[in-house]
Amino acid sequence: DAKTTQPPSMDCAEGRAANLPCNHSTISGNEYVYWYRQIHSQGPQYIIHGLKNNETNEMASLIITEDRKSSTLILPHATLRDTAVYYCIVLANNAGNMLTFGGGTRLMVKP
Amino acid sequence: NAGVTQTPKFRVLKTGQSMTLLCAQDMNHEYMYWYRQDPGMGLRLIHYSVGEGTTAKGEVPDGYNVSRLKKQNFLLGLESAAPSQTSVYFCASSFDLRLSDPYEQYFGPGTRLTVT
Numbered sequence: 001d002a003k004t005t006q007p008p009s010m011d012c013a014e015g016r017a018a019n020l021p022c023n024h025s026t027i028s029g030n031e032y033v034y035w036y037r038q039i040h041s042q043g044p045q046y047i048i049h050g051l052k053n054n055e056t057n058e059m060a061s062l063i064i065t066e067d068r069k070s071s072t073l074i075l076p077h078a079t080l081r082d083t084a085v086y087y088c089i090v091l092a093n094n095a096g097n098m099l100t101f102g103g104g105t106r107l108m109v110k111p
Numbered sequence: 112n113a114g115v116t117q118t119p120k121f122r123v124l125k126t127g128q129s130m131t132l133l134c135a136q137d138m139n140h141e142y143m144y145w146y147r148q149d150p151g152m153g154l155r156l157i158h159y160s161v162g163e164g165t166t167a168k169g170e171v172p173d174g175y176n177v178s179r180l181k182k183q184n185f186l187l188g189l190e191s192a193a194p195s196q197t198s199v200y201f202c203a204s205s206f207d208l209r210l211s212d213p214y215e216q217y218f219g220p221g222t223r224l225t226v227t
């Protein structure tokens with residue numbers, strides 16, 4: 001599976017959009033980009049995933065560059081409850097669906 | 112739906128003691144997983160199961176055993192606990208990978224284990 005690179009931490013003002021970047025320059029054609037988050041002491045929570053096209057759901061939007069070497073998770077109106085560690089994971093659908101959690105980005109939403 | 116539940120929530124063991132952690136899911140998921148998370152670290156996969164009666168090793172399987180006798184339950188056993196096994200243990204489940212798209216994993220609330 002391709003490796004990912006994320007900034008270790010970011011701050012965001014409450015009510016503003018939070019844009020979390022992820023680099024995955026060695027991604028293969030059959031690998032998806034997944035985003036999870038882990039709020040303090042809780043189990044990780046699935047947010048969104050995509051292959052090529054941009055995706056949106058009730059939680060977030062995922063923007064994948066045309067060359068698929070990077071992506072951005074967007075939380076459109078961040079709240080204090082969005083403070084968490086966000087993990088970007090690249091995963092092929094024939095890899096037994098094994099999630100590998102790296103360091104992630106610690107997002108702090110401030111009032 | 113309760114989703115994924117884990118029992119117990121907390122446990123303190125002495126070195127050499129044994130215990131079993133129980134994970135249960137009510138979503139009819141085929142796949143189940145056990146992870147551990149050490150302080151300040153990401154999750155690491157211990158063992159997983161792709162169906163009732165089947166199990167496989169993950170990244171850090173040593174010192175643990177698992178069983179999946181029923182589809183809805185996945186047990187993690189520590190035969191002889193060691194201080195290095197002090198961690199938070201998360202169970203997860205996911206759907207059938209034979210479908211065209213991969214499916215997200217649903218995680219339980221975790222079990223905090225301390226081995227003294």
